[in-house]
Amino acid sequence: MTIQLTPQDTIERGLALAAAEGADGCVVLVAETSSTNLRWANNTLTTNGAMRGSSVTVIATVGSGEGTAAGVIGRSSVTEDSLREIVSAAIATARAAGPAEDARPLVDGPVGADWDLEPEETTVGVYEKFAPSLGESLKRADLERRRLYGFANHEVVTLYVGSSTGLRLRQALPRGYVSSTGKNADLSHSAWVGTATRDFTDVDALALDAELTRRLGWATRTVSVDAGRHPTILPPAAVADLMTYLYWQLDGRDAFDGQTVFSKSGGGTRLGDTLSSQPVNMHSDPALAGLEAFAFAVARSSGGSSSVFDNGLTLQATDWIRGGKLEHLMTSRHTAELIGVPEATPDIANYVVSVDGGAGSTDDLVAGLDNGLLVTCLWYIRMVDPQTLLLTGLTRDGVYLVEGGEVTGAVNNFRFNESPVDLLARFTAAGATVPSYSREWGDYFSRTATPPLLVPDFNMSSVSQAS
Amino acid sequence: MPEVDASFLALPRHELAQAALQRARDLGATYAEFRLERIRSESIALRDSVLESAKDDEDLGLAVRVIHDGTWGFAAGVALTVDEAVRVAEQAVNMAQVSRPINAETIELADEPVYDDVTWISSYEIDPFTVPRADKVALLTDYSDRLLKADGVAHVSVHVATIHECKYYANTAGTSYTQQRVRIGPNITAHAVAEDRFDSMSTCAPPAGRGWEYMTGTGWNWDEELAQIPGWLAEKLAAPTVEAGEYDLVIDPTNLWLTIHESIGHATELDRALGYEANYAGTSFATTDKFGTLKYGSPVMHVTGDRTVEHGLSTVGYDDEGVAGQQWDLVKDGILVGYQVDRRMAKKNEDLLGTPRSNGCAYADSSGHIPIQRMANVSLQPAPDGPSTEELISRVKNGIYIVGDKSWSIDMQRYNFQFTGQRFYKIVDGKIVGQLRDVAYQATTTDFWGSMEAVGGPQTYLLGGALNCGKAEPSQSGAVTHGCPSALFRSVRILNTTQEAGR
Secondary structure (H helix, E strand, C coil): CCCECCHHHHHHHHHHHHHHCCCCEEEEEEEEEEEEEEEEECCEEEEEEEEEEEEEEEEEEEECCCCEEEEEEEEECCEHHHHHHHHHHHHHHHHHCCCCCCCCCCCCCCECCCCCCCCCCCCHHHHCCHHHHHHHHHHHHHHCCCEEEEEEEEEEEEEEEEECCCCEEEEEEEEEEEEEEEECCCCCCEEEEEEEECCCCCCCHHHHHHHHHHHHHHHHCEECCCCEEEEEEECHHHHHHHHHHHHHCCEHHHHHCCCCCCECCCCCECCCCECCCCCEEEEECCCCCCCCCCCECCCCCCCCCCCHHHCCCECCCEEEEECCEECCCECCHHHHHHHCCCCCCCCCCCEEEEECCCCCCHHHHHHCCCEEEEECCEEEEEEEECCCCEEEEEECCCEEEEECCEEEEEECEEEEEECHHHHHHHCCEECCCEEECCCCCCCCCCCEEECCEEEEEEEEEEEECCC | CCCCCHHHHCCCHHHHHHHHHHHHHHCCCCEEEEEEEEEEEEEEEEECCEEEEEEEEEEEEEEEEEEECCEEEEEEECCCCHHHHHHHHHHHHHHHHHHHHHCCCCCCCCCCCCCCCEEEECCCCCCHHHCCHHHHHHHHHHHHHHHHCCCCCCEEEEEEEEEEEEEEEEECCCCEEEEEEEEEEEEEEEEEECCCCEEEEECCCCCECCCHHHHHCCCCCHHHHHHHHHHHHHHHHHCCECCCEEEEEEECHHHHHHHHHHHHHCCCEHHHHCCCCCCCCCCCCCCHHHCCCCECCCCCCCEEEECCCCCCCCCCCECCCCCECCEEEEEECCEECCCECCHHHHHHCHHHHCCCCCCCCEECCCCCCCCEECCCEEEECCCCCCCCHHHHHHCCCEEEEEECCCCEEECCCCCEEEECCCEEEEEECCEEEEEEECEEEEEEHHHHHHCEEEECCHHHCEEEEEEEEEECCCCEEEEEEEEECCEEEEEEEEEEHHHHCCC
């Protein structure tokens, strides 16, 4: 039979099949996704798409005498027949595996009030207001001899989690973003803007184009600046470029095993250590207004900070860094026990970096800087040294000279070598925290809020010829 | 010889394709293509010889791309029914219609011969999905144990990814094919923790277009490498820090493949040179006005694009636009002479390229994504009677021999790059005198390749590669192989990464 099942039916039948085949426990995750996108380059649309996806993950657990083992099987396009095969395969895999180190009782809990609702869906109609104004901005760019390149994406993921312990959770999360690059006629200079959204009603393509035009105007004067350590203003987007990498290094197990910047010399973690003498905070909360994330743990495989046994665990607001001190690392229940902390703090798909007392905007920081650089976004960021979390990467599409509190020209690009952990200890001024969109990671991790920062000695390692 | 998986052949691929293509035609599409793809993937991870995670996934779905009123339209779905195939075709046409007002360029495709219901299978011996999970875990546990038992190894992490890709493609020109590919990507890392520092050493075995036989010794000598890693790691942990400055470098193919990928592979993608990737991964310094004249590197530099090499990760019988696999020159005698293109770019740039045909570089990483111009296997060719790695080292008075890849980064036009590696050996008067640490090399693409004095012979040649090259919006992941010999470079800038961190 090729009968397509609803998410709820998939979960109920999957759990029933697992029980009938002798599994001791089972979790079934169903993710229904729909997305639609527009992409443009050289002032014309290049590609577009509307995609619908469905994935089912079955996690079967069996007792093995020495503990509990798990088998994980994921499939798309599941039918009534193939569900039976998936459940059988998950149980067989669990039986063939040894006891899992991270095994814990499956999470129990209530049936969510919205459990019976259908998956939510996006359509190309989400661009009803955006697409015409995008078309207008593309025509305007043509007339003004500028070129535009960009991408708009909107998606909705509806996630269902059910377990043999009674848990039934559903949550639908919309997410959208726009990233747009503008170039002048001879392609010698470029600028970038990006923003995240939930539904595109708050995205004005003409306003984005106006900001690109303003930034390209700064390139009327061009200045060559040598590599070296420069006073540098990082707007919220560039701060997110760096802090997202820091966020991903908060794995508690890796730190405990002596493999990250959050490992203590000689063994253990740096939990409780002061990372910065400044009142800087990094915080996650699935309920953050405008940055809503899944409110429960979702793990399709186990790792240092996550466990398939923790699926459905309620996520709590978590301070990772508070007042400059490392407060928590990402942990599963297993890792929490291993490293000796009282409760699990799984990762959450958002974060906010803030500085107590931080006020004002990027423009305000610019107004206060006598001589330095304004770097609008960073790119190709990779780790060079895990011990210091030294990252390398490039500036792109907008580096400007600040003189006497004003932007006075465009500057060449640079390669940088810097550690975000060190930056949190070295910045000398911070603005107010606002929603931000990382150039490098925003298409994957867009729920961030960060302040602009002034770093007195940002390490520009060499000049990049790219423009 | 492997055969196409029977369970894939049992899917109603012809019926779905026929329904989708007919519906697209009925709605006025001037061209349409259909893909049915099933991608099975398995990920196994061990931490300190204990199975941490094992996950088996399958992604199955269908996609339709159309040209309607001169505009692309794309849609994808997951239900394998005729109704769904028709719905997806209708949605693709609808996408084209919605997009038409903001499309300023009529889409035309280069011609390609028709291939009628052909089949192609990649070269491998053992389908990883036929090997019992317990056998795989037992082998990886053995490999982990060998490292953990060694002095100085505190932790061992293992990850092996395997992919089994089946595809059915059909277009309105009459081409249809069934294609099956297998690839595997292993990584084993030993970690050491000292009082004041920690470090790690990973295996250099590249991902490959091979089956499970790769993990048991076909194509890579695991016994030899695993036996040496603890010693290498201990030496690295105790090694002196490098003095920043200019050095002659002998770069092993286990490292050089990644430099080729970033500074040649991506730079010779024509979609980047034309600006189609400008908002995301970036453009290229190798623009079309420099075609045929750009001095990319020294005269010993010969780089090919290749969709046909055995065990290549980007090797195919046919690409995602129905174009047959080919091999061609990208850089010859140090001069830029070729690009990687798809059918649209081939048609639009026929005069520039001097050929009316695509070289088959269209690829989508799943049925859920649109085909984009993607990298062929881009490889630096060895000198036919060239020297060994030892001979290259013997020509260096004060330099560094770099083995294995680690950190990598390059700017958005592919000029300025910085790479690290697994091991760095100090060379004095033509001889290796021990390891260094904290090394990164930084250069500009044409300066670097211009400083290449010699390439090694075929005996030094190795296929490297990556499973996870990112490109496009929405982001897609591609797998690609880069073959290269050892090579000698003069006067390259070396950084001390500890000093770069301000310490």
